[in-house]
Amino acid sequence: MENFTYWSPTEFIFGRDTQKETGSALARYGARKVMIVYGSDRIEHNGLLKEVTDSLRGAGLEYVTFKGVKPNPTAQNVYDGIRVARDEKVDFLLAIGGGSPIDAAKGMALGALYPGDFWDFYCGKATPEAALPLGVVLTIPAAGSEGSGNSVITNEETHQKISVRYPFILRPRFAVMNPELTYSLPWEQTAYGVVDMMAHIYERYFSNTPGTELVDSYSEAILRDIMDRALTLRLQPDDYDARADVMWAGTLAHNGLCGVGKTEDWASHRLEHEISAFYDVAHGAGLAVIIPAWMEFCARRNPDKLWKFAINVMSVNPAGKDTDEIIDEGISNLKNFYHDLGLTTNLRTLLGGEEPDIEKMVKSLHRNMGDTLGNYVKLSMDDCREIYRIACEAE
Numbered sequence: 001m002e003n004f005t006y007w008s009p010t011e012f013i014f015g016r017d018t019q020k021e022t023g024s025a026l027a028r029y030g031a032r033k034v035m036i037v038y039g040s041d042r043i044e045h046n047g048l049l050k051e052v053t054d055s056l057r058g059a060g061l062e063y064v065t066f067k068g069v070k071p072n073p074t075a076q077n078v079y080d081g082i083r084v085a086r087d088e089k090v091d092f093l094l095a096i097g098g099g100s101p102i103d104a105a106k107g108m109a110l111g112a113l114y115p116g117d118f119w120d121f122y123c124g125k126a127t128p129e130a131a132l133p134l135g136v137v138l139t140i141p142a143a144g145s146e147g148s149g150n151s152v153i154t155n156e157e158t159h160q161k162i163s164v165r166y167p168f169i170l171r172p173r174f175a176v177m178n179p180e181l182t183y184s185l186p187w188e189q190t191a192y193g194v195v196d197m198m199a200h201i202y203e204r205y206f207s208n209t210p211g212t213e214l215v216d217s218y219s220e221a222i223l224r225d226i227m228d229r230a231l232t233l234r235l236q237p238d239d240y241d242a243r244a245d246v247m248w249a250g251t252l253a254h255n256g257l258c259g260v261g262k263t264e265d266w267a268s269h270r271l272e273h274e275i276s277a278f279y280d281v282a283h284g285a286g287l288a289v290i291i292p293a294w295m296e297f298c299a300r301r302n303p304d305k306l307w308k309f310a311i312n313v314m315s316v317n318p319a320g321k322d323t324d325e326i327i328d329e330g331i332s333n334l335k336n337f338y339h340d341l342g343l344t345t346n347l348r349t350l351l352g353g354e355e356p357d358i359e360k361m362v363k364s365l366h367r368n369m370g371d372t373l374g375n376y377v378k379l380s381m382d383d384c385r386e387i388y389r390i391a392c393e394a395e
Contacts, residue, residue: 001211001261007167008255010147011174014248018178019137022052022094023059026135029173031092033062035085037105038096039069043139046184052096052137064088069097069104072276072283075119075155078107085112085132093134095172098193099143099152099283105134106151106170122153122162128169136175141182141247142193142284144200144254146175154277160368161277163269167256177251179243187234190246191341192284194230197250198223199287203266204259206298206305206376212262219258220312222249227313227337234341267374268294271387274361279351288343289350292335293391298377299327305376306330335395347391358388 013021026034034056036049043049049065056063066081085093085108095105109131111118120126136146145151149167154160164170182190205219226249229242236242252258271294272286299306307323310316310330314337318326335345344350362385365373372378379387 001215002209002263004260006256006260008147008171008257010172010255012147012177012251013174014177014244016178016180018176019048019051019181020055022135022137022176023055023057023061025174025176026056026061026092026094027059029092029133029135031061031133031135033064033088033090034092034094035081035088035090035108036063036065036094036096037069037081037101037108038065038067039071039101041067042184043096048096048137048139048181052094063094064090069101071100072154072161072280073100073104073107073152075107075153075157077104078111078118078153081105081108082111082118091132093132094137095134096137096139098138098140098189099145099196102134102136102138102143102145102172103151103153106131106145107153108132109134109170110166119153119155121166122155122164123160128166131166131169133173136172137181138175138177138247139181140185140189140193141250142189142196144197144250146172146177147251147255150254152273159277159364161273162368163273175251177247179240179247182243182247183238187237187342188282190233190237191230191343192282193250194226194246194341195284195288195291195338195343197246197253198226199268199291200253201258202291203269204262204264205309206265207262208302208304208376209262215258215260215262216308220309222252222258223313225249231340263375265374265376267376267379270365270369270373271384273368274365275347275350275356277364278357278361279354281350285343285350288338288341289345289347289391289394290387292331292338292345293347293387293394295327295331295334296390297383297387299324299331301377303327345391346394347388356388356392358385358392361388
């Protein structure tokens, strides 16, 4: 295990009716004027926005709203939010929703205090020194952004989807997490969220760092629980305990706990970002096609963790099988799980039969990431091209 610093100061306010505590949480962290950031009008129709604003008024706080964050939040969303935050002189941001409004709010938090272009932080031209504080009311368990210092924004003009990681200034001060708020989610959003949170664990689990048995063990346990609870929710969408497990698992998957002491990978996320940047598919849907393809590519190059994953997570019985057979069965079981969620593992099918422009994606990937990416298996651009091809041929 490598040396590490783990710092996770977010206060998690978890359980039924906790959205009514939002105002008191904001006041406790010193907020005076809040900008509420959200996406669609769903939270207006289901009454959540009123519950939250009532709690803000009850705590004596001023607020303004910023609506319209897209599912893959764009740089334009962030620019517009920065302008409102500055004009209104807000001192705290509150994101309501899933990863998209949270990530957009983080970009706004960075840009509101920066005299230049917030995109400087995402493209590597500058490093932030400060950001507005933010809180979260989570309604979609998936991205884990409620407990991380990460943010992903898409620049539509340049077709770049880039992530940043600033844990010391972008971790939310608090996250309100009521599993009941996820009951009304369309099934596909639940499924996309499950794939995303599992992928956050994979990016840390598939590591060449030795001596990480404890971290591996609880990562495997979280993965098994997510899969079990997801299949429960497919049949019983109002199962509170299953919703609670999935919601908390999404946080644990991405707050750094599963990566302590490890060199992480993140190749699969980088590969998927090109798909959603050019074709605007849901991030979880893109990961469902990339993850198995990445595993197939890596299987013969670095089998060490893949056979362990097959046995300990995908329930492969190793008796009488060699390493290749164990890994192949594990990948097949993972694909079948994604299919059980109602998702495809074929890139062409995901794009509605359209032939993806692999060369365009690889060119953009090279522009954003350089000559190589990943650590579990160091991938060249030719390797990335092959993984996209495998994803196009998947069953």
